[in-house]
Amino acid sequence: MKFALTILAAAGWLAAANANAVIDAATLTGASTPLQTAQYGVRNYSAPVTIDGLHSPANYMAAPALPVWRFAQADPTGGVLTFERQPAPPNGWHAWSRKGAVLVTGGGNARADRVYTVYNGQQLIAAINQAGNEPKIIRVIGHIDLRWSQNNTVFREYTSYRDQKFGGSISLPSNTTLVGINDAQGRPARMTGTSILIGGELALSATGDEQSDFKKWIADGKDGDDYPTWTRNVIVRNIAFDTPWDVNPEDSANAYADGITLSRAQNVYISHLSISDGDTPDSLAGSTNKTRHDGALDVVRGSDYVTIASNVFNKHAKTTLVGNGDAGRAWSDEGRMHVTFSGNWYDGANTRLPLNRYGQVHMFNNLIAGSTSTKVADVKFEGGTDARYRSNMLLENHYYNFTGLKVTEVCGKAIKGKDFIGFRSSGHIFTSDKSGTSAIDGQCGYAPPTGNNVWTPPYAYALQTAAAVLTAVPASAGAGKLP
Numbered sequence: 001m002k003f004a005l006t007i008l009a010a011a012g013w014l015a016a017a018n019a020n021a022v023i024d025a026a027t028l029t030g031a032s033t034p035l036q037t038a039q040y041g042v043r044n045y046s047a048p049v050t051i052d053g054l055h056s057p058a059n060y061m062a063a064p065a066l067p068v069w070r071f072a073q074a075d076p077t078g079g080v081l082t083f084e085r086q087p088a089p090p091n092g093w094h095a096w097s098r099k100g101a102v103l104v105t106g107g108g109n110a111r112a113d114r115v116y117t118v119y120n121g122q123q124l125i126a127a128i129n130q131a132g133n134e135p136k137i138i139r140v141i142g143h144i145d146l147r148w149s150q151n152n153t154v155f156r157e158y159t160s161y162r163d164q165k166f167g168g169s170i171s172l173p174s175n176t177t178l179v180g181i182n183d184a185q186g187r188p189a190r191m192t193g194t195s196i197l198i199g200g201e202l203a204l205s206a207t208g209d210e211q212s213d214f215k216k217w218i219a220d221g222k223d224g225d226d227y228p229t230w231t232r233n234v235i236v237r238n239i240a241f242d243t244p245w246d247v248n249p250e251d252s253a254n255a256y257a258d259g260i261t262l263s264r265a266q267n268v269y270i271s272h273l274s275i276s277d278g279d280t281p282d283s284l285a286g287s288t289n290k291t292r293h294d295g296a297l298d299v300v301r302g303s304d305y306v307t308i309a310s311n312v313f314n315k316h317a318k319t320t321l322v323g324n325g326d327a328g329r330a331w332s333d334e335g336r337m338h339v340t341f342s343g344n345w346y347d348g349a350n351t352r353l354p355l356n357r358y359g360q361v362h363m364f365n366n367l368i369a370g371s372t373s374t375k376v377a378d379v380k381f382e383g384g385t386d387a388r389y390r391s392n393m394l395l396e397n398h399y400y401n402f403t404g405l406k407v408t409e410v411c412g413k414a415i416k417g418k419d420f421i422g423f424r425s426s427g428h429i430f431t432s433d434k435s436g437t438s439a440i441d442g443q444c445g446y447a448p449p450t451g452n453n454v455w456t457p458p459y460a461y462a463l464q465t466a467a468a469v470l471t472a473v474p475a476s477a478g479a480g481k482l483p
Contacts, residue, residue, distance in 0.1 A: 021100040025233035025267040026109065026135060028097070029174040032228035035132055036171050036200045041125035041146060043167035048160040054250040055161040061292070062157045063245035064284045066192065071152045072119050072142025076184045079117065083482060084137045084179055085110075088235055088269035091461040092307030092340035093362065097267065098225055101459075102305070104269050106177035106235030107136040115139070117181075121146040121194065124170060135175045140189040140239060146170070147193045158193075161248040164257060168244060169195040174232045180239035180479060188479035192242040192278060195257050199231035199265035201301045201332070215331055231265045238271075240479040242278030243316060245292045255294040263301040264332075270297070270307070274479040276314040276348075281378040293317065296349075299339055299359075300324040302332035307340040312478035313349040315378050323357030326389040333358040334390070341366060342461070345477040348379035356391040356420075362457050364396040365464050367473040368414060373404025381405070387417030392453055397427040399469040400440070407435040411444035422449030429466040 048057035088094055088104040095102055107114065114136040116127035121144050127136065146168050148155050158164035172178060178196075180189030204213045210229075217227050243259035250256055259275055262268055275296045285292050296313055298321040299306050313319050323333050337359035346353050346368045353368060354361070363385065370381030381402070387393045400414055407430050414430075417423055428440040448454075464472060475481075 023097065023099060023102050025102045025104045026175050028102070028232050028267065029133055030228060033133055033174055033231070034202060034229055035173055036197075036202065036231070037128050037173055039166055040169045040171040040197065041121065041167065043146075043156070044163050045156070046160045046162050048248050051161065055248050056251075057248070059251065059289050060160070060248045061285060061289055062247055063193065064280050066279050069145065069148070069152070069192070070143045070187070070190060072183065075117055075141055075181070077181060081115070081137075083237075084115070084139060084177060088307070091459055092269070092309060092342065093305050093338040093457070093459070094267055094269045094307035094340070095459055096305055096338065102267055104233055104235060104267050105135070106233060106269070107138070107175055108177060110135040110137045110177075117141060118144070120144065120148065120152045121170070122149060128170070128173060128176075133174045137177045137179070140178065140180045140191070141183070142189060144189070144191045145193040158247045161256065164244070164247055168193060168257070169197050171197045171200070172231070172234055172236075174234065177235040177237075178239070179235075179237045182238070182480055182482070186480060188238055188240050188274070190240040190242070193244050195244055196236070196241070196260040197263065198234050198261070198268060199263045199303065200229075201264050202229040204228070211331060225266070229264060232267050234265065234268045236260070236270045236273065238273070238479050238482045240274040242280070243275065243293050243296050245280045246294065249289070249291060252289050253291050255291050257293070258295040258298050260297045261295070262299045262303040262306060265303045266305050268303070268306045269309070271309045271311065272477070272479055272482050274312040274314070275316065277316050277378065281315055282317065283378050295319070295321055295352075298324065299337065301329075302336050304336040305338050307342070308344065309340070310343040310477045310481070312345045312347065313353075314347050315349070317350040319346070319349045319352045320354035321352060322354050322359035322361055323389075323391070326357060329358070337361070340457075343473055343477055345473045346370070350380060351383040352386065353384045355386040355388060356393060357389045359391050359393075360455065361391065361393045363393065363398070364461065365398070365469050365473070367399050367401065367469050369401040371403040372413070383416065384414035385416070387420040387423050389419045391417070391420045392422035392449065392455065393417075393420065393424070394455075394457070395425040395428070397463055397466045397469065399466045399473075400428060400430040401470065402430070402432040403434075405432050405434060407432065407438045407440070410440060415444050417446065422453035422455075424448060427466055
């Protein structure tokens with residue numbers, strides 16, 4: 001019933017909108033859109049080597065073994081589709097573009113022979129390579145880990161940075177719906193030891209340069225949205241993601257492998273994921289070479305029109321970047337990075353909720369829970385929303401539920417910023433063992449934006465009270481919550 005109502009709501013939105021202004025995001029994918037998949041998902045088992053002074057072989061450390069992998073061999077649904085063809089709802093930045101309103105369909109229009117059910121990493125890679133940029137639905141059942149091969153019977157740890165970077169990553173092309181299917185016990189599909197890449201920053205030719213090519217395109221008066229290397233129209237839903245353990249990070253403080261990375265991607269909808277370090281948190285690395293995870297879900301390198309909704313982020317340090325650089329990224333990020341965060345539950349995520357550069361970010365009805373007093377480093381809260389260089393943020397009706405944090409410390413800890421061009425924050429509730437319950441309104445002392453830096457989301461959305469968020473978000477967020 002929930003999905004039927006959502007589909008009806010999307011249909012109603014389309015009927016109410018100017019039909020000429022609503023674009024199926026699949027039509028934005030041109031024939032020139034490149035596939036970036038061939039180099040990924042293929043192991044090379046190379047030996048660790050130092051690269052540009054980083055990734056020293058001495059820093060290599062295999063991931064701790066998981067207590068169990070929950071592989072599957074059968075489809076509990078019998079192959080019957082329920083929500084897989086559903087388009088993304090229209091209540092976020094993903095449903096917009098410079099050309100007007102957009103319906104993100106992912107692979108919802110896939111032919112029957114482009115609907116795949118996969119049980120291991122090799123089947124997932126094969127499905128992507130066969131379908132290419134055609135609309136495709138990939139249904140994940142059980143447990144995917146690219147370190148396993150031969151139908152999940154042979155395990156080999158990543159041997160180096162290069163082996164993990166390429167052999168441990170899956171690149172999703174345009175017009176893809178990637179969804180997890182709950183098992184008979186209601187447990188969601190799970191992915192471990194694997195990075196998901198949506199898009200990539202490419203040059204126009206094998207001998208070109210991604211930065212100079214894009215700058216020349218703009219200098220020639222061409223529309224940046226027509227630059228032919230975008231990945232568009234992607235939906236990811238209902239999967240538990242364990243962010244990958246980096247076997248050979250850059251150094252002791254900086255890992256490389258992310259959980260999910262959007263890079264030069266547009267019109268992307270990500271919902272009902274549970275993302276954490278799983279059974280291999282950084283603390284298992286000990287006091288030396290201690291950083292083994294990078295971002296959980298990063299939106300970078302000019303990506304645009306993205307919504308991250310109804311997910312759970314837990315037990316992870318560097319949770320989310322929107323924009324991964326300051327002035328050096330203006331050529332790709334200025335005027336882009338429109339991202340919505342709604343209905344997410346941050347529970348034991350350490351920091352970057354998100355850290356935002358350049359982004360015009362709308363956050364509403366999120367639940368942020370944590371502890372600044374816990375001795376468990378893997379879940380200790382260090383910092384929340386961080387508005388940085390040339391960002392412009394609108395925060396509405398969050399619920400902050402903490403231990404160890406005083407209400408007088410919220411500004412500067414849970415909500416902070418500098419060098420932004422716009423920041424508005426209102427309607428929140430804060431509870432803590434140190435402060436009881438308090439309403440939080442206003443700008444945390446920051447001057448409100450003026451002139452062109454004041455904006456209103458172009459999409460409709462239902463704003464709940466902060467009080468409602470405390471129960472509504474845990475009831476609906478995360479993997480396994482879809483019927």
